[in-house]
Structure formats: structure tokens, C-alpha cells
Amino acid sequence: SVNPDLASERQTASFCVEKLTALLDGGAEQTRIRRAVVEAIESDPVFSRENQYFQTQNERYEAAVMKAVHLQKKMHEMGWTENGPEYKYIYRALSGDVAFLLHRVFMRSISVLGSDKQIAKWIPLATQHKLIGSYAQTELGHGTYLQGLETTAVFDTATQEFILNTPKISAMKWWPGDMGRSATHTVVFAQLYIHGKCYGIHPFIVQIRSLQDHSLCPGITAGDIGPKMNFEHIDNGYLLLKNVRIPRENMLSKFCEVRPDGTYVRQGSQKINYFTMTTVRISLISDEVLTPLMKACTIAIRYSVVRRQSKLRPGEQEAKILDYQTQQEKLLSQLAAAYAFHFINDYLQELFNRGYREIQNKNFDMLPELHALSSGFKAVITQHCTAGVEICLRACGGHGYSLLSGLPSLYTKILASCIYEGENTILLLQTARFLIKCFMAASSGQPVPPSVTYLASVKHSKCPAKNKLDFLSPDIYTEAYQHVAVRLISNTAAKLQDLVQSGVKKHDAWNQCTVQLVQAAKAHCHYIAVKNFAETVEKLEAKAGIQKIMKHLCDLFALHGIFSNTGAFLHDGYTSAAQMDMATASYLDLLAVIRKDAVPLVDAFDFTDKSLNSALGSYDGQVYQRLYEWAQRAPTNQMSPAYERYLKPLLHNTLSKL
């Protein structure tokens, strides 16, 4: 039975939930396929996550390996293939709680970086799981800056082998997933040396464990890097190489080859590699970043209509906490962001598909723009969604802090997305570098990529809004965002130029502007996200109430950004104080409007109870019963030896006899 406080929220939906779900999925047929996958996975007890919050790191790892192995059978049974329409839903259905994710990266790196011969040799072995692959790039002392990697691969012409070494402790490979305990092979990135000359970083296939008994190969030291904030199910590992010899054929050689005599030959264009990095950044947004925020919103919003606390008006029943303006402000702005980022993700996916087609035709013109967009949006979305999940957690008070709410795990996992695949600050600075270049080009009348043509256009110097309703006009707020982005980019470009002209060296000048460059890059992405949301809403069908509620969310997303960052809009007087007060009034009014549809809006994400794995967020809203039942199963409710050992002697008063 559904908690009546939750049930009543569903009766007044202003739109058709099922239609919105289909929109999010990209069509009703996709919804059907996704639900079939979820059903097949969730009905299989091997994939259960029921006891996850009670398990140790070791138990989590075991379960993830078991699931990965079972998944192969399941796919076979169900007729699912890696190229089939079901594949993209499997990971979501498993909530990512499965091993061997790096095996796919191992395979992809061979496909992209390997010669045809290498692909022909290794891909079938990997596909049939005759080996387990990993990907060893990051070192203990080196992350984002790949040129700084210290692992060496010295070519020995006598034996036609590469000799791999970890010259010092900071060169140890550190973090690669699946490497701590599972992998038999890995792709190692190392500095290539031939006849004493360094040719830079290259990828090498190295076997690290025996295929017979899984013991470490000669010269290999490897293990698990220990406990982390999350990812208990993954055996992130370390790897030390001591005179490990591999045949010449194991250097991945699509782009560079070492001939038997030691001649180094570079062939083809490596540009496709950069494209791979950018697509990885975009591909993680959906599964690793948006899904957790959507789950957190679902949990926190359902809980907030079931939880009652204090009285809004004297004499009444205690109020649902979602009826408090402060709670609405916390949660509904996250909900709006989840939708905004869903739509920008669609936009980015489309752009990257187009980019991929161009690149296959040997046209690399789109690369700089794609790199800037993928870097900037990876950073902005991971940062925003991580903060959003934390807000959802805190908005649930004490119960949010229990692992049983599901929120702590969502938070500790999504937090990692701000760090991996490029640390966010570094990525934003890459976007900023592109923006400054484009701004300079646009200023001197040169052509620039489509997403930055706005840098050349000068519009109003004052916001034309006359009353608070004007701030519900997408033209008004989109232009305000655009104005801020242009101002921050142009001001920072000017500061850079001033510094250099006053004699500061170029690199020092850049460093002295980085705090502001980061702001500029964020403003650019924020503008594009707002613009894209507004354009998406424009194109929606008006029927079934979908367009109307999406318009509200778009307005809220835009106005929340203005309200949270008023200084950017007020700075040069583009927005006056009076206009800011209008925007604030519209923003706060919207909260009460969207609050009415809050539950239907999270229902549309269509998460099953099993996938939420939360005592607070289930569809029926039976929060307290579930917390109590669940707690009773905790390992901490088994008899503790602490009583006999410590408490009994204490209570029976040995201490007072001291």
C-alpha cells in the first residue's frame, strides 16, 4: 500500500508521466526495451544489491566478479549483444555494480591504437574472456600530465624485446581498475627509449598474471591500493615492473612502429586519439553523473512529502517538509538541473556523432570545439551534480546520513567523477584556452566554431526586462547568460593582454588569470546549457502538459543560476538591482508552482525500488517501516563480543577496584 501522503501527490500531476518517461528515453520503444532489461536483471538473484550496504570491500569485490561472470551467461541466454539495443541499459540496470569494466577499455584501446594484426590477435582472446584486461596509465606521482609519466620501455635490438621498468616509486602504476586482483593483462603506458633516445609515451600490452594459476608473472609486483571512498567493488590496483620483457609486437602500433633495427616510424594521424578522450568524457555523463542525481532527487523528493516536521500554520497537522520554501529551493533546483543536463547530454551526443562522421571523412576541423565542449561540460556537470546529490542528502536530515537511504553511496561515488577522466579545474582551463583563442579570432573578424560565434555578436548592453514576468521569457534570461559569458571571457582576455604588455611572462600571466578563466569557462557552459534547454522546450509538442512543465523547469534552471550568482549579472549593470529583485521574485514563485508536480517529475525517471536501493525513496513511501526492517538485518545487530570482553568487567566493577 502506498503511503497516502505520497499517493496524493500523484493524483494532481499536470502532465502525463508515461509520456515524459518516453521523452527522456528517446521514444516509447526505448522505454520498453529498457524496462525489459531492468526486469531481466532485477529478477535474477545473482544481481541483487540487497545487502550491499552491509558488505565489506572484499565481499563487494567478490560479488562484482561473480556478477561480471554471470552477466556473460545472462547475455548469452537473453540474446543480448554488445551491439544490440539492450546493451546500453545493462550497466544502468546493474547500477554499475559489476567487475571487469576496464576489460572493455583494454579492448577499446587495442581497437583504436593497435595495428590490424594486433587487433586480430588480441580482440578475439579478450572477447572470449581467455584473458582479463586492464589499462595502466596513471602513476602514483603522475595523473593528468601524461608527458610526466616515468615508466620506461627500452628497446633491446638483440632480443627484439622491450624491457619495462618502474624506475622509482612515483612511477608505479596506481589506480587502474580490475588490476589489483583480477587482470591477467594490461596496456601499460611508458616512455619509449631506443638507442638511448626518448620517443615519449607509448602503449604496450603486458601480461601480469599467469593464465594457469593467476600467480604474478616474473618481474611483476601488483596488488590492490586499498580502501577508497566508494568503488569497493573495484580492485583498483598498483603495478611495479622490474625488467619485464615483452616482444616487439606488443607495442600498439597503429600510429608508431619500432622496426627490428630500432628505427622509429610514425604513421597516420593520432588525432583520432584525442577524439576518443573527448567521447569518453561525454559518455560518462549519462551513467555516472545524471543517473545518480536523478536517483538522489527521486529519493529526497519522495521522502520530503512523507516526512512531516513542525507546523506551517498554528493548529494544523505537521507539514510535509517539501511545503517549506527552503526545502523546495534545495530540491527543485536540483531537479531542474537534472532535466537541463539530460537535454544538454542529448545535444552533446548528437554533436559527437556528427563529429565522428566528419573525422571518419578525415575532416578534423571540429576537434578543438568538441574538445572544449567535452572538457567544459564534463567539469560543469560533474561538479553541479555532485553538489546536487550532497544537497539532496543533507535535505533528508539524519535519515539521509544513513547508508540505508542510498544517498551516501550516491554521493561518495559521484564525487569521483570530478576527479577521474581529467580533473575538473584542469579541464575548465582547457575550455578557457579555447574560448580565449576564439575570442581573439572573433574580435579580429576571423571565423570561429558555431558554439562560440556569440562571442562576436554584441546585443543589448542592458537587460530589457520590465517586470518579474519578463524573467520567464527565455530570450531575456538566455541573453543575460550570454552577456555574462562574453563579459567574463573578454575581461579575462583583456587582463591577460595587459599583464603580458606590462612585462609579465606569458605563462605567469596565464597562471595569474586562472581563477577568472575558470569562471569564464563555467559561464560559457552555463549559457549553452540554458540556451539548449530553452530551444529543446520550444521544439516539444504542446500536448499532454509536457511542454508546459518543461518550460517551468527551464525557467527554474535559468533563474536558479541567476539567483545563485547575482554578482555576475549585476557587475557591469547589465541587470539592475530592481531587475534582480524581479528575477528573484519569479524564481521563488516558480518553486511553489513546480512543487505541485515534484513527485510526478521524479516518477518520470522511472527508477525501480531495486535500482534506488533506498529505504527513503521507494515508490510506496513506506519509509519508517523499511528503515526498521532493514536495520534489523545489519551485521551490527548480531551479538557483539564487546560485552563479554569489555563491558561486563566494566559493569561488574573491576574499574572501581583499581
Add this chain to the structure above:
Amino acid sequence: SVNPDLASERQTASFCVEKLTALLDGGAEQTRIRRAVVEAIESDPVFSRENQYFQTQNERYEAAVMKAVHLQKKMHEMGWTENGPEYKYIYRALSGDVAFLLHRVFMRSISVLGSDKQIAKWIPLATQHKLIGSYAQTELGHGTYLQGLETTAVFDTATQEFILNTPKISAMKWWPGDMGRSATHTVVFAQLYIHGKCYGIHPFIVQIRSLQDHSLCPGITAGDIGPKMNFEHIDNGYLLLKNVRIPRENMLSKFCEVRPDGTYVRQGSQKINYFTMTTVRISLISDEVLTPLMKACTIAIRYSVVRRQSKLRPGEQEAKILDYQTQQEKLLSQLAAAYAFHFINDYLQELFNRGYREIQNKNFDMLPELHALSSGFKAVITQHCTAGVEICLRACGGHGYSLLSGLPSLYTKILASCIYEGENTILLLQTARFLIKCFMAASSGQPVPPSVTYLASVKHSKCPAKNKLDFLSPDIYTEAYQHVAVRLISNTAAKLQDLVQSGVKKHDAWNQCTVQLVQAAKAHCHYIAVKNFAETVEKLEAKAGIQKIMKHLCDLFALHGIFSNTGAFLHDGYTSAAQMDMATASYLDLLAVIRKDAVPLVDAFDFTDKSLNSALGSYDGQVYQRLYEWAQRAPTNQMSPAYERYLKPLLHNTLSKL
């Protein structure tokens, strides 16, 4: 041997580190006493936290109980008493990793709420640990709003007993520390009923476990609430009462008594109770909030001078990451906040000591101000420090994400401080209510408490700064903060009044202003923190370089707040855009200045390696060696059964035979 990259940072300190440590401790003698306690605790292997990051919740609980019992012996051995000068350092030395913290709350609640007879009976038993006490207030469905608690205590005149019941699941006690597995007694808060009439919430002493065999008493259901985001060492518990009878004498009766015939008598003033709540909020700031932020700063800043990444200038060695402006902006602003909040904590402690003396003289005039300050600062400091620890964690990249860095545990623990002892948003609204009242009073010329007299004073309507150096003048920035606080409070008061005058009911009007009321309360606290820091610096001796570096930190704290919240200062034109650019320039300039003293400034916090328990933050900066050694000891580096069970069949190719 100290890592040379770290050693070099200490050679150029602009001030005497030992003198700053003494200042933070409140005198060199205090430093001596603290170090003696730390030395005694850390040299005792029973108190070791060496394996903490590898332990399960059960193991953490066991260890905490063991430590709590051992601590009693230790205190006896060392001659430490609860009233001695050493006592306040013990908890810090243990990093809070000890059981029975609620035993002290149990004792304090009896001391404050009990009659002399009750105190005479229970306090000696508790002091001698003949029982273990807990404190059961929060319920599954009820937190901050105490009037909503549902547990009942019905007086039975026939037997002279109270009959306690949990009428429904949401009334179950939930969260009390030490109750899940340890406590034998607890103070239960319940709605008192006599002859069918409800007299509201009262405290009752209830035995829950046998003193002989620790089994649950009749009518009691109790256990552990399961895994949480942190506090694995604490057995937060649940408690269900079913017709539990306790003698009439067990209702704590300093302020209210039930006579044998059922007559209810209220005696004395309960105001002291509110004072207790406010002092708890202040007392947690130092141990639970400032210490974690100071530890996080120590870890992140030491790591940031050891970690090298990318090149600042071409041709040079990779740069220390603390040399990047963005890293300085992240970390040094947290460092400045740690100092700012240390000094505001001193201010609050002093104020509360004065308040306590007044109250002992039956003068309760200070109570509203103390309540407003304790609520506001509890919220502002916990929020700021929690965000600060997260920033430190993320600023350490991947290594910050490892539990071995110590940062994840600091974060997951400090996060709880935003929720317990009053959820932050609710507390800020209490402060706001006080501010609005005072503003109305001040506006009509009535006297107001000292901390809010500024609400009546009108100063400049424009910031008088003429160049960027002016923003290093405490008068300039303190006045700017004051102006913002007055503006936000007065604007919100006006909005409230407008709403009510336009016919909105008072309670609804309040709710419609809460988002802005929260902002106003924060602005008030921020202003007082800045003013207090500036006044503290003013009073410091100029010698040994202390005053100079503290002045820099004060400036940074103030300018960081302006830079992060420019809209508040720009809104009504108090600060012009040109002035904001000056403030920003001063802010960014300061980063480079303070960066030179960053390591000495965290050294002054004087944390031992054992208390940091971090592979990244040790005094010698041997980061990589320690990460590697530590990881090898992880339980995940013991042989896993996953190979035999799952990997071997997979690799030996059962799958491909499917």
C-alpha cells in the same frame, strides 16, 4: 628524512610557528599540557588508529568500547580528572574515536534536569560506571520539532509508576548513541499523560538492559540502526517501549514533578535548559568542526607542495601544485576560514562564559542573543567547514579520494555536524527570527542586544575604497559586510511586512521569505566573524611576525567572502563594479603572499602524524612511500576466493563452451 620539497617550505616562514601554536592554544602552558596528553595517548597501543581504514563497523565498535574502558584506567594512572586541565585535550587526542560519549550526556541531563535526590542517586552510579547511560530524544519520525515526539508516559496512580509506550513505528527512538549495543540505561523523552491529560514532553530514566547479563529488559526492543556514512565506532540505536513501567521517582523533576496523587507541579525556571542547548552547539564547534578543517588543510597543503604536476613555465621542472593560482584559491581560503573560525570560537566561548555567570545570578536577559548567535554560528561554521573539507579532498585529486589520505573520513564525519544538534536551515531561521525582531525594535528606537546594535546605525551608502590597497583596510571591508547584513535584514523585514499588509497570513508570509531570511542570517554571522577577526588581529602583539601574517589571513577571509558573493555587495551599488575589480585584484594578490607561509601556517596547528592518520599529510611529506606501504597492508591484499570460484572457470573457458 623530510621530503626536500616540504623542507624548503619551512625555511622561509615569516613568523615563529611555535609562538602561533601557543596563541592558538591560549598560551604556552596550554601547549605543554596538550602535548603531554597527546604523547600519553599516542604512545599507548590500545589507542592506536593505525588500522582504522581497514576495519568493519563491528571492528570499529569493538575498538571504541575497548578504548573507552581503557581510558578510565589511563585517566586513573595519569591522574587526569574530568575537572583537570588535561581533560579537554583527551577527546582531541583520541580523534573522537571512543565509545560512551553519550554516557556524559546522560550524566549532564541528570545534573541539569534532575532533583537533588535524583542527582545523589544516579550520578555516583554513572561516575563509577556501574551503568552505561544514553540519551533517547530523536524518534524515527521526529527530529528538531520536539513537541512532535510521540512516545508516551502515562502515570498510573495505583502503582505510582509511569507506563512508557511507543504507540507507532514513527515514535520509535532512533539514532541515540551508545544505545544500539552498549547502554544499560537511557533518558527517554516522552509525552506525559496524567488522568488522560497531556502535559507535554518530559524526561524519564529507563533501564533497558540487565546489569547482570546485558539482556534486554522486559518490554524493551532495542538494537543498532545499521551502517552510516561515518561513526562506525558508535552504536547509534533504536528503542521500542511496550508497557515499560518505571517508578514515579524516575521522571527527572528539577522543574516539574508529578505528586503521588497525580498532581502536576511546575517549579523553577526552565530557561537554563535552553541555555544548555545553546552551549552544546558552541562546544561542538572546536572538536567536531574546526579540528577536522584544520586537519584537512594540513593534509592538503603539505601534499600540494610535494605533488608536482605539469609545468608552469616551459623548460622547467614540473611545478608544485600549490604554485597554481587555482590551487591556492581552493586551499588558502579554507586556511583563512580555519583561523577566522578559531577566533570567533574564542569570542563565543567568552560570551557564553559571561552568559553563564549572568544566568547563575538569575539574569536571563542575554538568552535570546546567545541563542541566536549559537544557532547561527553552529550553522554557518559547520556548513563552511564541511564545504572546506570537501574542497581539500578534491584538491588532492585521486589520492584525496583514497581512505588512506584521511580526507574521506574527515568529510563523512564533519558532514553530520550540519544535521545534528539542530539542522542548519532551521537554526538559521531561528537566528533570522531574532534579527527581524531586533531590526524592528532598533527601527523604532528601542534598545537591542550588543551584537545587533549595528542594525540601527547608518553609515556610508557607498564604499569609500579608491584603489585595491584600500581593500586591505579592515574598516573598509568590515563596513561592507555590515552594510550587506543590514540591507538583507531590512529588505526581508520589508518584504515580510508587505506580504502581511497585502493580506497574506503571517505564517505563510514567513515561509515565503525563508530563502531570503536564511541569506540574511548568514550575512549577519559572516559580518560578525570578519569584524571579530579584524579586532583580534588589532590586539595581537606585533612581534615575531604573528600579527602580520594574521592580518593577511584576515584580509583573505574577508576578501574571499566578497569574491564568492559579489552580488550581495554590488546589489544596491554600495560597491561599484570598479571597486569589485579592485577587491578581486587584492584578493588574488594575497593568495601569492600567503602561499609562501602556507606550510608554516598548517604546522602551527601542531597535529601529530598519528592524529592526522594520513598517507598524504605526514610531517615528513613522504607521500608515495607511505601510500604504497599502507596499501600493502589492506585486507584486499589477502588472497581472494574469487579467483577459484569465478575467475578460474572463466579463464579456463567454461563460458566459451556455453
